[in-house]
Amino acid sequence: MSKKKPDNTMNKIVSLCKRRGYVFQSSEIYGGLDSCYDYGPLGVELKKNVKEFWWKHMVQMRDNIVGLDSSILMHPRIWEASGHVAGFVDPLVDCKTCKGRFRADQLESSVCPNKPSKMVSECGGELTDVRQFNLMFKTQMGPVEEGATAVYLRPETAQGIYVNYPNVLQSSRQKIPFGIAQIGKAFRNEITPKNFIFRMREFEQMEMQFFVKPGTDTEWFEYWKEQRINWYDELGIRKENLRFHQHGETELAHYAAAAFDVEYKFPFGWQELEGIHNRTDFDLKRHQECSTKDLQYFDDVTREKFVPYIVETSAGCDRTLLTCLVDAYEEEELEKDTRTVLRLSPRIAPLKAGIFPLVKRDGMPELARKITDDLKQHMMVFYDEAGAVGRRYRRQDEAGTPFCVTVDSESLENNTVTVRDRDTMVQERINADGLLAYLRERVE
Amino acid sequence: MSKKKPDNTMNKIVSLCKRRGYVFQSSEIYGGLDSCYDYGPLGVELKKNVKEFWWKHMVQMRDNIVGLDSSILMHPRIWEASGHVAGFVDPLVDCKTCKGRFRADQLESSVCPNKPSKMVSECGGELTDVRQFNLMFKTQMGPVEEGATAVYLRPETAQGIYVNYPNVLQSSRQKIPFGIAQIGKAFRNEITPKNFIFRMREFEQMEMQFFVKPGTDTEWFEYWKEQRINWYDELGIRKENLRFHQHGETELAHYAAAAFDVEYKFPFGWQELEGIHNRTDFDLKRHQECSTKDLQYFDDVTREKFVPYIVETSAGCDRTLLTCLVDAYEEEELEKDTRTVLRLSPRIAPLKAGIFPLVKRDGMPELARKITDDLKQHMMVFYDEAGAVGRRYRRQDEAGTPFCVTVDSESLENNTVTVRDRDTMVQERINADGLLAYLRERVE
Numbered sequence: 001m002s003k004k005k006p007d008n009t010m011n012k013i014v015s016l017c018k019r020r021g022y023v024f025q026s027s028e029i030y031g032g033l034d035s036c037y038d039y040g041p042l043g044v045e046l047k048k049n050v051k052e053f054w055w056k057h058m059v060q061m062r063d064n065i066v067g068l069d070s071s072i073l074m075h076p077r078i079w080e081a082s083g084h085v086a087g088f089v090d091p092l093v094d095c096k097t098c099k100g101r102f103r104a105d106q107l108e109s110s111v112c113p114n115k116p117s118k119m120v121s122e123c124g125g126e127l128t129d130v131r132q133f134n135l136m137f138k139t140q141m142g143p144v145e146e147g148a149t150a151v152y153l154r155p156e157t158a159q160g161i162y163v164n165y166p167n168v169l170q171s172s173r174q175k176i177p178f179g180i181a182q183i184g185k186a187f188r189n190e191i192t193p194k195n196f197i198f199r200m201r202e203f204e205q206m207e208m209q210f211f212v213k214p215g216t217d218t219e220w221f222e223y224w225k226e227q228r229i230n231w232y233d234e235l236g237i238r239k240e241n242l243r244f245h246q247h248g249e250t251e252l253a254h255y256a257a258a259a260f261d262v263e264y265k266f267p268f269g270w271q272e273l274e275g276i277h278n279r280t281d282f283d284l285k286r287h288q289e290c291s292t293k294d295l296q297y298f299d300d301v302t303r304e305k306f307v308p309y310i311v312e313t314s315a316g317c318d319r320t321l322l323t324c325l326v327d328a329y330e331e332e333e334l335e336k337d338t339r340t341v342l343r344l345s346p347r348i349a350p351l352k353a354g355i356f357p358l359v360k361r362d363g364m365p366e367l368a369r370k371i372t373d374d375l376k377q378h379m380m381v382f383y384d385e386a387g388a389v390g391r392r393y394r395r396q397d398e399a400g401t402p403f404c405v406t407v408d409s410e411s412l413e414n415n416t417v418t419v420r421d422r423d424t425m426v427q428e429r430i431n432a433d434g435l436l437a438y439l440r441e442r443v444e
Numbered sequence: 445m446s447k448k449k450p451d452n453t454m455n456k457i458v459s460l461c462k463r464r465g466y467v468f469q470s471s472e473i474y475g476g477l478d479s480c481y482d483y484g485p486l487g488v489e490l491k492k493n494v495k496e497f498w499w500k501h502m503v504q505m506r507d508n509i510v511g512l513d514s515s516i517l518m519h520p521r522i523w524e525a526s527g528h529v530a531g532f533v534d535p536l537v538d539c540k541t542c543k544g545r546f547r548a549d550q551l552e553s554s555v556c557p558n559k560p561s562k563m564v565s566e567c568g569g570e571l572t573d574v575r576q577f578n579l580m581f582k583t584q585m586g587p588v589e590e591g592a593t594a595v596y597l598r599p600e601t602a603q604g605i606y607v608n609y610p611n612v613l614q615s616s617r618q619k620i621p622f623g624i625a626q627i628g629k630a631f632r633n634e635i636t637p638k639n640f641i642f643r644m645r646e647f648e649q650m651e652m653q654f655f656v657k658p659g660t661d662t663e664w665f666e667y668w669k670e671q672r673i674n675w676y677d678e679l680g681i682r683k684e685n686l687r688f689h690q691h692g693e694t695e696l697a698h699y700a701a702a703a704f705d706v707e708y709k710f711p712f713g714w715q716e717l718e719g720i721h722n723r724t725d726f727d728l729k730r731h732q733e734c735s736t737k738d739l740q741y742f743d744d745v746t747r748e749k750f751v752p753y754i755v756e757t758s759a760g761c762d763r764t765l766l767t768c769l770v771d772a773y774e775e776e777e778l779e780k781d782t783r784t785v786l787r788l789s790p791r792i793a794p795l796k797a798g799i800f801p802l803v804k805r806d807g808m809p810e811l812a813r814k815i816t817d818d819l820k821q822h823m824m825v826f827y828d829e830a831g832a833v834g835r836r837y838r839r840q841d842e843a844g845t846p847f848c849v850t851v852d853s854e855s856l857e858n859n860t861v862t863v864r865d866r867d868t869m870v871q872e873r874i875n876a877d878g879l880l881a882y883l884r885e886r887v888e
Contacts, residue, residue: 021510021615027519029607029735033595034585036517038608041510041616044626048499055492061820063827066465066485071646072629073480075471139583139597141478141633141645151477153583153597163473164482171465172485173830182488185516185629189585201585202515291473376505383507386617 009267013325014196016340020399022046022325023197035193035201042399043321045350045380047204050235050320051183053348054206057231058181065179065208066172070160072185073151079136081290082159082283083254084152089132090191097125103191104130110192135188153187158312160184161209162283166295176297176308177220179210183317195268197318204317211297211308214281217257220311221278225260228276228313232262235320236345237327241265245272255282262315264323273323274315281307324348328400342400343423346443352379353439354396358408360385368407371417371432378436379443397422403439453711457769458640460784464843466490466769467641479637479645486843487765489794489824491648494679494764495627497792498650501675502625509623509652510616514604516629517585517595525734526603526727527698528596533576534635541569547635548574554636579632597631602756604628605653606727610739620741620752621664623654627761639712641762648761655741655752658725661701664755665722669704672720672757676706679764680789681771685709689716699726706759708767717767718759725751768792772844786844787867790887796823797883798840802852804829812851815861815876822880823887841866847883 017023021040027033039047059067079085091104098114112123120127136155142148154160161180168180183206193199212220225244232242247259255277262274284307288295296305328342346352355372357364365385372383382401384392389406396404404420410429411417417435418427430438461467465484469476483491503511523529535548542558556567564571580599586592598604605624612624627650637643656664669688676686691703702722707714728751732739740749772786790796799816801808809829816827826845828836833850840848848864854873855861861879864871874882 018611019615021612024608024611026515026517027522027607028611029731029737029739030519030521033515033517033519036515038512038514038604040512040608040612044511044513047513060824063816063820067488068482068484069488069491070482071470071477071480073470073477073631073646075474075477077474078471137583137585139581141581160482163471164468164484167462167468167472168465168484171463187517202517287473293473295473372507376507380504 009326009329010196013329016329016342016398017043017196017325035190035199037197037200037318042350046324046344046348046400047317047321049348049350050324051204051206051317053235054231054315054317054320055181055183057234058179058206058208062179064174064177065181065210066168066174068161068164068168068180068182069184070157070164070182072154072187073141074154074160074163076149076151077290078159078163078287079152079155081286083286084136084155085134087254088136088155089134091130092133092191093130094128095120095125096128098123100125101191106192133191135190137187137189155188156186156314157182157184157205157207158209158314159283161207162287162310163291165211165284166293169297176299177210177212177216179208181206181208183207195266195271197322198266198268198271200318206315206317206320208313209279210311210313212311213299214306214309217278217280217309217311221258221276224311224313225276228274228315229262232264232273232320232323235324235348236343237264237323241327243270245270253277255279264319264327266322266326271319272316273319274313277312277314279310279312281309283310284308339394339397341397341422344400344402346402349400349402349443350380351382351396351399351401352443353381353403353405354392354401355381355383356389356392356404356406357385358389358406362409363412364407364409367411367432368405371405371407371435375436375439379439393420393425402443405435453770453773454640457773460773460786460842461487461769479634479643481641481644481762486794490768490788490792490844491761491765493792493794494768495648495650495761497679498675498759498761498764499625499627501678502623502650502652506623508618508621509625509654510612510618512605512608512612512624512626513628514601514608514626516598516631518598518604518607520593520595521734522603522607522731523580523596523599525730527730528580528599529578531698532580532599533578535574536577536635537571537574539564539569539571542567544569545635546571550636577635579634581631581633599632600630600758601626601628601649601651602653602727602758605651606731606754607735609655609728610737613741620743621654621656621660623652625650625652627651639710639715641766642710642712642715644762650759650761650764652757653723654755654757656755657743658750658753661722661724661753661755665702665720668755668757669720672718672759673706676708676717676764676767679768679792680787681708681767685771687714689714697721699723708763708771710766710770715763716760717763718757721756721758723754723756725753727754728752783838783841785841785866788844788846790846793844793846793887794824795826795840795843795845796887797825797847797849798836798845799825799827800833800836800848800850801829802833802850806853807856808851808853811855811876812849815849815851815879819880819883823883837864837869846887849879 022043024038025032026036093104100113102110107121110120112118115123137153140148141151245261258278261272263270284295328344357368375381402422406418420427466487468482470480471477537548544557546554551565554564556562559567581597584592585595689705700721705716706718728739772788801812819825846866850862859876862871
């Protein structure tokens, strides 16, 4: 955990997110709800595109991975089997002096509320004994409280995949090695959520569990490490801001034989984006034991029976979105001024093009509207006629829109339009009839 | 509420859903979790496609609607303002004889557990007094129970839109009339969930709230009624199975000036798919009062200030998916046998094509694999070489796949393939180079 405070870049991104409709504080008119955020009009499109890009690469383009969407509420015994009821805890202490509450293992990086220049480990306040606090949200299902079942909001999507493994195997006619992929919400009652949408209590995961024959797990682990770091590259994230972090012996989770994190260099330090884990047969064996169902795989070629090993790739969707924003954010010095530009990959940018009439007369708005309506059948575009065209360009730069299409007087004569590139600011003139193909080639 | 039991069709659909990987019982290996379901490999694709079809029609193709994705956990005062804490209740009674628990307003349609041939209203068991039971799931947020905040899992996505209205208005530069659309999970602790995925405790909504000037609300209400029923038509649902149901004076919710349901004729009777409501200024006025924030709209042309009226279109995503399955399901008598076929619209079908080598030799698998790999860059397709080609066709009929592409000996000579249409079973021979364009034209 880095002690560095978020520098100015994070504040600027938080501010841009609100101004342009990427991310809002949840329940803001009621003073906000700590650690929950809402995605605005551009944020929801960016998130959709990130998820779609993951799904395309992890499911659609592969023969041996299928999708799943399991429910958030699951049978409570699943969390006993997984170890979450007993072990998904944080150690907590209270300070008897300032009444603050802290993670016992982070006293050296937690600021004392009474002495903001000191950490809790140095401020001299007397601390209570350590208590174990379970991070799962608990609720009651069923008609009245006394007869209801205690259920949990899932703290990870992975268990939904494991318990569906027999049904997916049977219905999809897959054979080992194969994977099950899922995107969905998970909930953790974190004591210290922080860094904007990096660590939230409600968040979304993109997880894939790959079922393999024991003995081939190391090979597949290496394969998925490479595949996953390449994915961030294809997403447009700069290579120099990505690295692997290998979990040492003491960091490894109880279920893992090997673990690597993909980390990104955020303004607040290197932090985990995704974990690639060799979970061995821990999970399926636990569920086999607790459910008393046979979860062995039968290989009809070798006639062998075994509990598969699992290699997991577990990414945070909101973190990936934050990574895209941070990596894309730039303040560019121009000859006469500075422009803020979000250099998002065109494939994930919320709006693919801004469509502008140069001026609000002479038929330009009508032609620009027509072009907008045609493009809207195929992609997200935005019509804008308000203000000088230069200001309209800058608004789209800040929103991350890769192209701006302008209708001018020449357009009315020969049906051509100018297309301005967000990154180079270079304009080229093309025939309006070829516009859809031009954009598709660059944004899909 | 119809007394009719689900007929055979529902059982057949439930069975097909499990067999083909559309829908599984949640937590099945642990005996299941009442009223929760998981979407399998085909179900998750169908759901994605239904949501994408809604988003395209409600957001992408419109100038005056933008998207939102607000969190499930929101500030608890929102549910006081909305009326849910006080009024989102069902009346409950217990039977002192059989210990069963029932909705007091549905005794005439609830079966007595001790006397399955009788309804609770006639079985003679003595009932307790009526108790009011709130349908919201409650949980605790924050580090320890004594100091935590009670929060609810949202019972509808609409309130997330209302409280974000000022931020969306400002960041999107929209003017009234305009709408905010959202797809997301909602949770209701129903006493009597039933009919497979029709009424679940965890479900997904597709809601759009349209903000208008008071006095224009009736006109917009009529507009949205028409738009929404047309959408089901474009989704491929048979017209004769859709109808409007107008809420009478006694049925109207406290917030509504007018309400129509879009209903579908399920095997278990006509049931609501979507509600179109004129919610007046009820919601924004309540949030204005409770948050003390000014939620008035300022019209910069007329210089008027007013609290907008809201016309809502609120659809159930899981219900729509069930509708697609029910409407598409058919057992077709052929000359020698019967085939089960899901006549899903190609636009929402999970798999767009099955790709088969006629036999597993002579280079046919290699060519079929190559075609599969090429198509997988653009759409979901499935390679299958197992069993007679006739059986492979039937498996894809049952999965709802609109096209099957077969590579035969002629393919190796002249690069043509046969394309079989699911509905007509007619095959035509086309050049493999034109296959992508052929399919795109029919499935996009």
